[in-house]
Amino acid sequence: MRTFVDDIAAHAAREPDRVAVTAPGGELTYAGLAARIDALAGTLAARGARAETVCAVAVERGVDAVIAVAAAVRCGAAFLTLDVEQPPRRLAALVRSGGADLLVTTAELAGRLRLPVPGRPVLLDRPEPGGRGARLTGPPHGRALAYVSHTSGSTGEPSPVLVEHRGLDAYLRAVSRDFRLGPDTVVLQAAPLGYDASIRDTFAPLLAGGRLVVVPRSAVLRPEEFGAVVREHRVNALLSVVPSFLAFLAGRPDGAGLLEGVRLVASSGESLRPFLAAGGRAVIEDRLVNQYGPTECTMTSTRYAVPAEPDTGADIVGTPLDGVVVRLLDEELRPVPEGAVGEVCVGGAGVARGYRGLPARTAECFVPDPAGPPGARLYRTGDLARSGPGGLHLLGRRDRQVKIRGHRVDPAEVEGALLAHPAVTGAVVTAGEDGAGRVFLTAHVTGDLADVRDGELRAHLAATLPPHLMPRRFARLDELPVTRSGKADRRALADAAARS
Structure with a gap:
């Protein structure tokens, strides 16, 4: 099957001098990128990388990370990206659970991290002779493993999700097509390595012939540096921004200026509703897209263009992508009536194989699709929703919603109301129990609140919220x-509240 690496090679053949990647070390053209991908793919193939081989990629943000992932795909293997800023012990657990067969890294990181991957690591700063002559196995089969991505889910323990090439390829092409990416697209890599959103950030623009801008993670997180990067490189698309970061930008006096020239902002990972309730839409001059989907379904399942x-x-996440099936089902996997609340269950080509080494959890979460063709499966997301104007309206998670005095409560509703207060720049609401077993809410807030008493915050909330949604603590x-x-x-906030 055709992969995004084939598209990179095609761009290199047509316009070899077009810039593909801009990084602190300089620029890399499509011809240079394609050549380095092929060279490393030859080295990986010579080391035995082929279908179902998992290549762990442990490198710093930059051109090498782009090349290493693409090279694994080029030789028909799979990749597991690692965020090397995480503790070595955690990274070791990820490569074990992810079944890493080969490690791609640098000499310095290999010595510092000492990851338990069999065999000698492939060191990017010490090229091996003979790699260019290795015979590649050809394009991967659609059902072959493309990548492993860990998700904690409700258990808190990282679970390795196995995603196939057909799901990854269909998804990246849908992103490029639906967002109208092309040679004029300039995308800033916002998501950290080790998270599946970084795959979208990195390879959707390259598949489309656009330009990828990679800067240190610190420059993405600091507003002044972020704005400078956007201006200097004329970034016009952000494909993976979490609502918390958008709210942080919107709360600054220069928030709109930091996003000047950005024609597309695609948000995911959290509820966008608090950001919208606080008036954040006004800082984005053009398209804002709310994306929804779990790691187990290849990143995105539904999409909503926010007016x-x-x-x-409402927390509107829109309609399914092409080839994606979304059903709202009850506990017995029966469709709920129109307008009723049900669990979001996702089917289609993007559904992963399951969790590596966790057959019981796989059987619990990946279930047969009772309304689909033979062999079709659904992933039970644990999210609750109903159908409404604009598509799917999320109502929170089964494991996050709580009952207070008989009322079903979603903390996101309180967060949105808090962010509408002019002095509040950030808000997260957690639930806890007192000594009598009564559930209550704690609001964790940031902003210029030195002269804002709890009573004022309660009065602000009381204007729009019923009494059972009132936090006990601020x-x-x-x-x-x-x-x-x-x-x-x-989780850290809830633990802190429980100790106070």
């Missing part, structure tokens, strides 16, 4: 803790 005047009363923070992927670290 200039959005409905802030915890003021200088900044909200985030995970490596940039999402708010709700």
Whole structure:
């Protein structure tokens, strides 16, 4: 089958001098990129990489990471990207559970991380002779393994998700087509390596013949540096931005200026509703797209183009991508009536094989599709939703929604109301239990709140929320803790609230 690497090679043949990647070390043309991909693919093939081989990629952000992933695909193998800024012990656990057969890294990182991958590592800074002459096995089969991506899910333990080439290829082409990416597209790589969103960030623009801009992670997270990068490189598309980061930008006086020239912002990973409720849509001058989908379904399952005047009363994630099936089912996997709440179950080509080495969890989450053709499967997301104007309306997770005094509560609704207060720049609401077993909410807020008393925040919330949605506590923070992927670290906040 044709892969995104074949498209990179085609761009190199047509316009060899077109710039493919801009990085701190300089620019790399499509011809240079294709040549380096082929050279490394030859080395990997000479080391035995072929279908179902998992190549762990442990390198810093930059051109080498792009080449290493593409080379694994070029020789028909699979990749497992690692964020080398994470603790070595965690990385070791990921390569073990992900079944890594081969390690692609540098001499310095190999010595520092000491990852438990069999055989000698392929060192990018010490090229091996003979790689160019190795015979590649040809294009991968659509059902062959493309990559392994870990997700914690509700268990908190990283679970290795196995995604096939047919799902990855169909998805990247859908991103390029639906977002109208092309040679004039300039995308900033925003997602950290080790997360599947970085695959979209990196290879959707290259498949389309556009330009990828890679800068240190610190430059992406600091507003002034972020804005400078966008201006200097004329970035016009962001494909993987979490709502927490958008809210952070929107809360700054120069928020709109930081995104000047960006024609497309695609958000995912968290509920976009709090950002919209706080009036954040106004800082994005052109297209804002809300993406929804789990790692187990190749990144994105539904998509919604947010209008200039959005409905802030619902968390709308839109309609399925081409080839994706979304069903709302009850506990017995029966369709719920129109307008009723059901669990989001996703089918289609993007559904992963399952979790490596976890047959019981795979059987629990990946189930036969009762309304599909023979052999069709659904992934049970654990998310609750109903159909409504604009498509799917998310209502929270089965494992996050709580009951307070008999009322079903989604903390995202409270977060949205808090962010509408002019002094609040960040808000996360967690649930806890007191000594009598009563469930209550704690609001963790950031902003210029020195002169804002709890009573004022409660009065603000009371204007739009019923009493059972009122937090019992307000915890003021200088900044909200985030995970490596940039999402708010709700578990850390809930633990802190329980200790207070």
